[in-house]
Amino acid sequence: MRIGIVGYGKMGRLFRECLSGEHEVRVYSQHERMDFSSLRELYSWAEIIVLASSLSILPHQLKELSTLSKELGGTKVIFDIATFKADIVGLYRHFPREVKVASVHPMFGPGTASLRGRRFIVVPVPGREEDSKVVGELIKSLGGKVEFLEARTHDRIMGFVIGVPYFLGLSYLALSIERGLGRFGGTSHAFLETYGKAVLNDSPDFVEEVLKRSRGEIEEFLQFLREGKPNPSKLRKRLSEEEIKKAYERFYRALE
Amino acid sequence: MRIGIVGYGKMGRLFRECLSGEHEVRVYSQHERMDFSSLRELYSWAEIIVLASSLSILPHQLKELSTLSKELGGTKVIFDIATFKADIVGLYRHFPREVKVASVHPMFGPGTASLRGRRFIVVPVPGREEDSKVVGELIKSLGGKVEFLEARTHDRIMGFVIGVPYFLGLSYLALSIERGLGRFGGTSHAFLETYGKAVLNDSPDFVEEVLKRSRGEIEEFLQFLREGKPNPSKLRKRLSEEEIKKAYERFYRALE
Incomplete structure (x- = not known):
């Protein structure tokens, strides 16, 4: 397939790298001259368009693509990979019917080695729920695992699974720096501090x-x-011995 | 050296495993018949005694060893490896002078592969500060890195570098189970949840x-x-690019 990537930050690079083996991949970036000099050029060439731009540029690019799709026509699949969705999904409403649209959230960062087995959340555009199935199937064909979530629910869950960890990791790192704990920290300390730095x-x-x-x-x-x-005893009952053992092994793996 | 280990839980096992290569190591356990049938037998045989018992048994064993050392005499090095020290250090006061004592905290768990390069905090017994230097040198000779801390300071720092991480890891795990976040979590979620399970x-x-x-x-x-x-911008200034990059790599290593 001809996949056009918009935006060449860390995630844009990752998608290019992971998809180039089996597909024809080209990139448009506002910041540097890549394979195209305009979104229009990319639009004309691509069958699939992945928007990997920052949350500040994304709305403008979606509006431009919406206008281009009416002018130039063609059957396309278009989705972004932004982290929050409530402000984004509405911008997909006015694409022509032959363009299949959804908003997608890859649940991993640029450190991943492959898209295979990685989790993607597909957020349907209200009124275009059928489109999201097409996008979901496409992502499965690229090796991803797919879950569907409505935009507000998605953003709320992301608050818990990204926002809260970020907050905890950075706060613990700040405490550690402020109090000079590094000198005395053991493995628990190192693991949490590693996470704070990774954020x-x-x-x-x-x-x-x-x-x-x-x-x-x-x-x-x-x-x-x-x-x-x-309550550690209560938590233990919710998990298998195997799960705990594996987690403990992974924990030490990060510290080697 | 002849090293006697008291207690055969996870940490006792680890010490036996790690020290057996270069030393003669034997174990006494209250719970199962190991190499000795009493503390007295272990005391007579060992040059170095490592107490790896739980915090509830440890005070009784220290009192017994203190009595034995007066009765049987001999030059020994004795230290425990408990996690909290304020209630423990006082129990070393009455050992004879030829027995060198201190309280030691290995800053790692049983998942470690070797003592080499691992961090140990040595807590001096009040009034026997010279002893702790002997214990520190001994631990260095076993491959460990040594820091010294007074008991109350030690316990306070442990509250921050162990208690706070345990609390955060378990709380996040509890939230995740309660709200069913696992299905939607990405790498940040997986890392923190792994930690909670490892605890x-x-x-x-x-x-x-x-x-x-x-x-x-x-x-x-x-x-x-x-x-x-x-404040991420402020935190970034306190760290090198290299540190952040390495932390990010370690972060992904735990998730593979």
């Missing part, structure tokens, strides 16, 4: 955006923390 | 003990969280 591999703007949009869920988690300390 | 590799009693003894530090951390969200 900073994302751009500060992106991290700020995640924290801002997850404010509600972070507040809920803080409330959860205040309500009582965790 | 449960310790016995529930030990985890409860850690949480209980770290109550003050956990409360301080919660206060720290309430005071404001972390």
Whole structure:
């Protein structure tokens, strides 16, 4: 398939790398001259368009693509890979029917080695739910695992599974730096601090955006923390010995 | 050297395994018949005694060893490897002078492959500070890295570098189970949840003990969280690009 990638940040690069083996992949970037000099050129060439741009540029590019699709026609599949969806999905409403659209969230970062077996959440565009099935099938054909979530539910869950971890990792890192804990820390400390540092591999703007949009869920988690300390015996009953053993092995693997 | 290990839980096993290559190592356990049938037998044989017993048995064994050392005499090095020290160090006061004593905290768990390069904190017994230098040198000769900390400072730092991570890992795991987040979680989620599960590799009693003894530090951390969200740009300035890159690689290694 001819896959056009819009945006050449860390995720754009990752998608190009992972998809180039089996597909023809070309890139358009606003910031540097890649394979095309305009979105129009990319649109004319591509069968599939993946928008890997930042949340600030994405709305403009979606509007331009929507206009281009009416002018130039053609059967395409178009989806973005932004982290938050509630402000995005509405922008897909006015694409012509022959263009299949959805918003997609890859649940991994640029450190992954392959798309195979990785999880993608597909967020349907309201009124175009059928399109999201086409997009889901396409992602499966690229090796991904697919879940479907409505935009607001998606954003709320992301607050919990990205926003809260980011917040905890960075807060623990800040505490560690402030109090000079590094000298005395053992494996638990190293694991959490490693995570805090890994979060900073994302751009500060992106991290700020995640924290801002997850404010509600972070507040809920803080409330959860205040309500009582965790009960290890109760938690243990919810997990198999095997699960705990494997987690412990993975934990040490990160520290080697 | 003849090293006698008291207690044959996960850490006792680890020490036996790691030290057996270069030393003669024998074990006494209250729970199962190992190399000795009593502490007295172990005491008579060993040059170095490592107490790897649980926090509930340890005080009794220290008292017994103190009595034995007066009765049987001999030059020995004796230290425990318990996680909290304030209630322990006083029990070493009455050993005869020819027995060198200190309290030691290995800053790693039973998942480690070797003691080499691993961090140990040596906590001096008040009034016997010279002894702790002997113990420190011994641990260096076994391949460990040594830091010294006074008991109360040690316990307070442990509240931050073990208690707070345990609390965060288990709380996040509890949230994840309660809300069914696993299905939608990506890499950040998986990393934190892995940590929460890895904590449960310790016995529930030990985890409860850690949480209980770290109550003050956990409360301080919660206060720290309430005071404001972390600032990624500011944190980035405290770290090198190299550090962030390496942390990100380690982060993905745990997820493979």
